[in-house]
Amino acid sequence: MSRRSSFSLRGRKALVAIKDERDATIVRRQFERLGLEGVAWTPAEPVDFAPDLVLIDDEFLPLLQPAQRAFLTRSPVIALLGTETPSRLKLVFELDPASFLIKPLRSAGIYAALVMAFERNERTSELKQQIFKLEQRLRSRRVVLAAVLQVMHSHALTEPASFALIRRTAMEQRKTIEELSAEITARGMLPRATG
Amino acid sequence: MTKPSVPVGIVCSQSGPYQAMGREILKSAIMAVEEINGQAEFDFSIAPHIRDPRGIVSEYHTVCDDLIRNVGVEHIIGCYTSASRKQVLPIVERTDRLLWYPARYEGFECSDNVIYVGASPNHNVLPLVRYVLDNLSREFFCVGSNYVWTWETNRVTRELVSAANGHILAERLLELGESAVGHIVDEIVRRKPPIVFNTLVGSSSYDFIRAFNAGTKAAGLEIPMLSCSLCEPELAIVGPASAGCITSSAYFESIRLPENRAFVTRWRARYGEDSSPSVDGQSAYVAVYLLARALQRAGTSDIAEVRRAAAGYRYNSPQGPVWIDGGNNHCVLTPRLAVSNPQGQFDIFWEAEAPVKPDPYLTQLDVAVSPSKETSAGGALPNAPHLRVVK
Numbered sequence: 001m002s003r004r005s006s007f008s009l010r011g012r013k014a015l016v017a018i019k020d021e022r023d024a025t026i027v028r029r030q031f032e033r034l035g036l037e038g039v040a041w042t043p044a045e046p047v048d049f050a051p052d053l054v055l056i057d058d059e060f061l062p063l064l065q066p067a068q069r070a071f072l073t074r075s076p077v078i079a080l081l082g083t084e085t086p087s088r089l090k091l092v093f094e095l096d097p098a099s100f101l102i103k104p105l106r107s108a109g110i111y112a113a114l115v116m117a118f119e120r121n122e123r124t125s126e127l128k129q130q131i132f133k134l135e136q137r138l139r140s141r142r143v144v145l146a147a148v149l150q151v152m153h154s155h156a157l158t159e160p161a162s163f164a165l166i167r168r169t170a171m172e173q174r175k176t177i178e179e180l181s182a183e184i185t186a187r188g189m190l191p192r193a194t195g
Numbered sequence: 196m197t198k199p200s201v202p203v204g205i206v207c208s209q210s211g212p213y214q215a216m217g218r219e220i221l222k223s224a225i226m227a228v229e230e231i232n233g234q235a236e237f238d239f240s241i242a243p244h245i246r247d248p249r250g251i252v253s254e255y256h257t258v259c260d261d262l263i264r265n266v267g268v269e270h271i272i273g274c275y276t277s278a279s280r281k282q283v284l285p286i287v288e289r290t291d292r293l294l295w296y297p298a299r300y301e302g303f304e305c306s307d308n309v310i311y312v313g314a315s316p317n318h319n320v321l322p323l324v325r326y327v328l329d330n331l332s333r334e335f336f337c338v339g340s341n342y343v344w345t346w347e348t349n350r351v352t353r354e355l356v357s358a359a360n361g362h363i364l365a366e367r368l369l370e371l372g373e374s375a376v377g378h379i380v381d382e383i384v385r386r387k388p389p390i391v392f393n394t395l396v397g398s399s400s401y402d403f404i405r406a407f408n409a410g411t412k413a414a415g416l417e418i419p420m421l422s423c424s425l426c427e428p429e430l431a432i433v434g435p436a437s438a439g440c441i442t443s444s445a446y447f448e449s450i451r452l453p454e455n456r457a458f459v460t461r462w463r464a465r466y467g468e469d470s471s472p473s474v475d476g477q478s479a480y481v482a483v484y485l486l487a488r489a490l491q492r493a494g495t496s497d498i499a500e501v502r503r504a505a506a507g508y509r510y511n512s513p514q515g516p517v518w519i520d521g522g523n524n525h526c527v528l529t530p531r532l533a534v535s536n537p538q539g540q541f542d543i544f545w546e547a548e549a550p551v552k553p554d555p556y557l558t559q560l561d562v563a564v565s566p567s568k569e570t571s572a573g574g575a576l577p578n579a580p581h582l583r584v585v586k
Contacts, residue, residue, distance in 0.1 A: 008557075008558075008560075009556075009558070010558045010559070029522075030305070032522060033305055033522060033523050033555070033556060033558070034556050034558055035556075035558040035559075106288065106306075107305050107306055107307065108284070108304065108306060111303065111556065
C-alpha cells in the first residue's frame with residue numbers, strides 16, 4: 001500500500017491542547033481551511049480515539065503522568081513554543097516533537113508544521129522498521145552460522161558453497177535464509193542438494 | 196458637499212521584467228477608482244496613492260511601509276508576483292492592514308490580512324491539466340520561470356499527470372527575465388513532445404513563444420502550448436506567434452456578459468480602441484469594487500469591519516459573479532478555458548457551469564478522480580467544475 005501523502009491533510013483528526021484562546025481560534029480556523037478536524041483537549045483528560053496528530057502547548061509541560069507521555073508517543077507531536085530558553089526546550093524534548101510552532105500563532109506556518117510533522121513521523125517509522133529488521137537479522141546470524149556449519153559437515157562443502165546452497169534452497173522454498181536456517185538447526189533437516 | 200476621502204495604496208511595478216502586467220493593474224485600478232468616485236451610490240471617495248516598486252522585491256516592503264506609516268492607508272491594492280506579496284505580508288499583518296491581491300497565484304497561503312482576488316490553483320491549473328489529460332495528451336513538456344509559481348504549478352501538474360499514468364517528459368526552468376530560450380526550443384523540436392506547458396512569465400514568455408512558434412513551424416510541427424497566465428495585452432506584445440495557445444483563466448475579454456461588454460466599452464473609450472483589458476488588470480478592477488462596496492456597507496475603513504462586510508457579498512463583475520469566501524479570504528470565481536486566435540483574442544471553449552469555491556490548499560483535490568466525481572467529507576462537492584461547452 002502506498003503511504004498517504006503528507007501534503008494532503010483532509011480527513012485527519014488532531015488533538016489540540018492550547019491554553020490561549022486567540023491561538024486556539026487561529027488553529028481552529030486554519031484546520032477548517034485544511035480539512036482537518038481538531039479536538040480540544042487538556043492533557044489530564046482521557047482520549048477515546050487514536051488521533052493522527054497532537055498539538056500541545058508548552059504551557060502544559062511538564063507532563064507529570066507517565067501515561068500521558070506514553071500516549072503522546074503514538075502519534076506525531078507538534079510543540080507550541082512560548083519561549084526558547086534551554087530549560088523550556090529540555091521539557092519539550094521529552095515529547096519528542098516532530099515539528100514546532102512559535103507563539104503567538106499566525107495562520108502562516110501551521111500548514112508547514114503539520115506537513116513536516118506527518119512527513120517526519122512517516123520517515124521515523126520507516127527507520128524504526130528498518131532498524132527492527134536489521135536487529136532481527138543480527139540476532140539470527142548465530143542460527144544462520146550454525147546451519148552453515150551443519151551443511152558444511154553433512155555435505156562436505158566449503159563455507160561459501162554451503163551458504164550458497166542454503167540461499168538457493170531458501171529461494172526455491174520461498175523462505176528467508178533465517179527461516180530455513182532455523183529449520184535446519186531445529187529439526188536437523190538438511191536441504192536436499194540439487195547440484 | 197465634499198465626500199470624505201479614504202486613502203488607498205496602489206502598489207504595482209511600472210518597470211522591470213513584468214512591467215506590462217504592472218501597468219495593466221494600475222490602469223484597471225485607476226479606472227475603477229475614478230468610476231467609484233463619480234458614482235452617487237458611494238458616500239465617500241477613494242484617494243489613490245500610487246507606488247512603483249520597479250520590479251525590485253525589497254522595494255515592495257519599503258513602499259508599503261511608507262504608505263502605512265506616512266500616508267495612513269489601511270487598504271493596499273497590488274503586488275503581482277508571490278515574492279512581492281511575501282514581502283508585504285509581514286508589514287500588513289504586523290500593522291493589521293488589508294492587502295487586496297489581484298493576481299492568480301500558486302495557493303498554499305491564507306492570511307487574515309490579505310484578500311486574494313485572483314484565481315487559486317483549483318481555478319486555473321486543475322481545469323487546464325484535466326482538460327489536456329482527457330482530450331489531448333498524457334505527456335507534458337514543462338517550461339517555466341524558476342520561481343515559486345512554476346514550482347508549485349509543475350508539482351500539481353506532475354501529481355495529476357502521474358495519477359493518470361502519464362508523465363512529465365521534461366521540466367526546463369529559466370531565471371526571471373532570461374531571454375536565452377533557443378536551447379529549449381531546439382530540444383522541443385528534437386523530442387517532439389505532444390504538449391508544451393508554458394509557465395514562463397513576462398519577457399521570458401514572450402521570447403519563448405516567438406522562438407517556439409518559429410522553431411516548430413520550420414520543423415513542420417504542430418505542438419499545442421498551454422498557459423495559465425497568458426492574457427490579451429501579452430498576445431499583442433508577442434504578435435501573431437501567440438495564436439493557438441490553450442489558456443486557463445477566470446477572465447477573457449471575449450466573455451459574453453453584459454457587465455463585461457460594458458466594461459470593455461469603458462476600457463476602450465479610456466485607453467484606446469486597440470487596447471485590451473487583462474485578467475490581472477480586470478482583477479484589480481474587481482478588487483477596487485469589492486473594497487468600495489465593503490467600505491460602503493461597513494461605514495468605516497476599519498479592516499475588521501470591512502473584511503466582515505466584504506465576505507460573501509456577491510458582485511456581478513465583468514468576469515461574472517464574484518464573492519469572497521469568508522473562510523479563507525479567497526474569491527469564488529468561474530474557471531474558463533480558451534484558445535488564443537490570430538486577432539489577439541481568446542476563443543472560449545469551456546467554462547464551469549457555476550462559480551467555483553477557492554481551494555488554496557487543494558484540500559478537495561483527489562488527483563486520481565475526475566473533477567465531476569470529486570467528493571468532500573460531506574458528500575458531493577457542490578462547486579466541482581462540470582463541463583459546459585460555450586458556443
